[in-house]
Amino acid sequence: MSPRSLMSRNGSRGLLAVVATAGLLAACGSGSSDSADGTSSATLQLGWIANVENAGPYTALDKGYYEAEGVDLTITPGGPSTTVEPLVASGKALVGLSSVDVVARAVAEGAPLKIIAATLQTNPTSIMSLADNPVNTLADLKGKKLCSQTSGQSVINAVLTANDIDPDDVTMVPADYDPAPLVAGDCDAFVSVLNNQPLTLKAQGVETKTFTLSDYGYNAWGNVLFTTDEALADDDTRKTLEGIVKGTAKGWSDAIADTDAAAQLMVDGPGKDQNLDLDQQKLAMASFVDLIQTDETETNGLLTMSADGIKGNVETMQQLDVPGDDLSSLFDTSILDAVYADGTDL
Template sequence: MKKLIAGLLTGAMALGIAPAFAQDALTLQLKWVTQAQFAGYLVAESKGFYDEENLDVTILPGGPNIAPEQVIAGGGADIIVTWMAAGMAARESGVPLVNIAQPFKRSGLMMICPEETGITEVADFPGHTLGVWFFGNEYPFFAWMNKEGIPTDGSEGGVTVLQQSFDIQPMIQGQADCISVMTYNEYGQALDAGYGPDNLTIFNYTDMGNDLLEDGLYVMEDTLDDPARVDAYTRFVKASMKGWAYALENPEEAAEIVVEMDDTGAAEYEHQLYMVGEVSKLVDATDPALSMETYDRTVQALLDQEIITATPEGAYTTVVTDALK
């Protein structure tokens, strides 16, 4: 009997100890499909950096019909990658998102116009059709037009807005005079199609001072009340930044990892390698902290455009990035 009791106690102790070694499960929802825009997270998963931080991370790809803000609101993710404008708009509409880290420091958003349109400056926009992505990606464009005083309703002296597909076809097919591109994605498609600085007018949001914060990491506000959850977030950001550092130092391997982790088979190595190179100009792999200067500019632009109606409170926290210093 003593041996039986001892055995039961040993088993109970083992069961009690086991959870302490169990990995913390986190689900990350990406803003878009599996591509090098998210190389840091994909590399961190592939190289075991999350495992090193005792994390079991599931990475969910996004797509044209997936809104990360809706996914996390519905309990389908713990962390999402999204643009701050979309996150702020969601917060005001009742989804209490909080920015916990900001690996992307610069905007990759541009608008390009073929030379045959005759557009060489912003003053030439009125009377033309401009391609813009929606689903939360439209806010920087409308903030820019608001700043320039250009109507976007197609009226006289204004522009007509085309809800653009996520490629350069509207420009190729002549549906739009200018289109939106990301430096690390669609602009590469334009280069492949024979376009470039010699036959394009390029409006770079960052260079114009109209950049709003893009790919940041967001969680639900109430989860930050749980110290264990905050600790898991901190380890996640630490491992993710290690993934970003590795990706930017090893672009060829990072591109291969992206291709391997794309279950659709759509990712092509050469394009992913191009993307890693361009993303490296936007990401600071050594500093995941939020830039308050860019944050304030983003908030003011959203207020000016009435995307949000009041200065947000509690929309970001430094508790995670402070713990990594």
């Protein structure tokens, strides 16, 4: 899994100026093209490598779901140095995967982007502690040492403040994404991703206790699909977007239904050059189920963006001081509306 928490993905790397420049330039293209047989070619740019974090799109590609929708889709993996927003804003990719707050900050800098679907309905950013010395609640952090990535400390401070906890009551210990300092006793708790560091330690025989920041009002969707205003304004490109979103939803449905098969696909196929560990990938894939499939997706379909969900994301961004006079306008549900026009059974 990505060693970067979803709350800080791309967030403090000094590259928003690049996003803004890309957004203000006339787009080089829409990230898609049409062929003589009516099939449209398009690119989906991932934020991270080809592992189970992206099992939905790869499962859809493997099973021909995009092809069935008339889309010849190329999936481009990302990595530690990948910033997705400028690639979509400049037309090098039609759709990208990123986090809500990073897309919002790019829009505030001038990038013409819209979020059209949300993969992770529950944000997996969590507080992890050792099982034999647990930190059970946010309030339990008072007087404790918390290992946190520097780029994510503003989020931690915002969540603490929103829950009437003075951030000064928690000692922040700078750390990267390796949980070794927690095991070594350098801190009492560690800012982690629910489907990453806890699983890494479990594989090493270290039992942990975790709770998610979403339990305390941190409502930020993860791995959202986004595109450009220009793409949404074009009827032909909208059909391609519908095909990508529909195919991705079907891919995630299959991946959730058989998590071991999804993990096997990633290890043997797209992620083969990453030397992924199958057992770890199976654990990680299983942990995605409750993050992707919720009561709202049962009602509205996978990748849904409900009105209540949008409201929660806006409130969270406001707590994080994300600029924007109307943050709700960042979300466009029209593609999802079209995909699920005949019901949630795709």
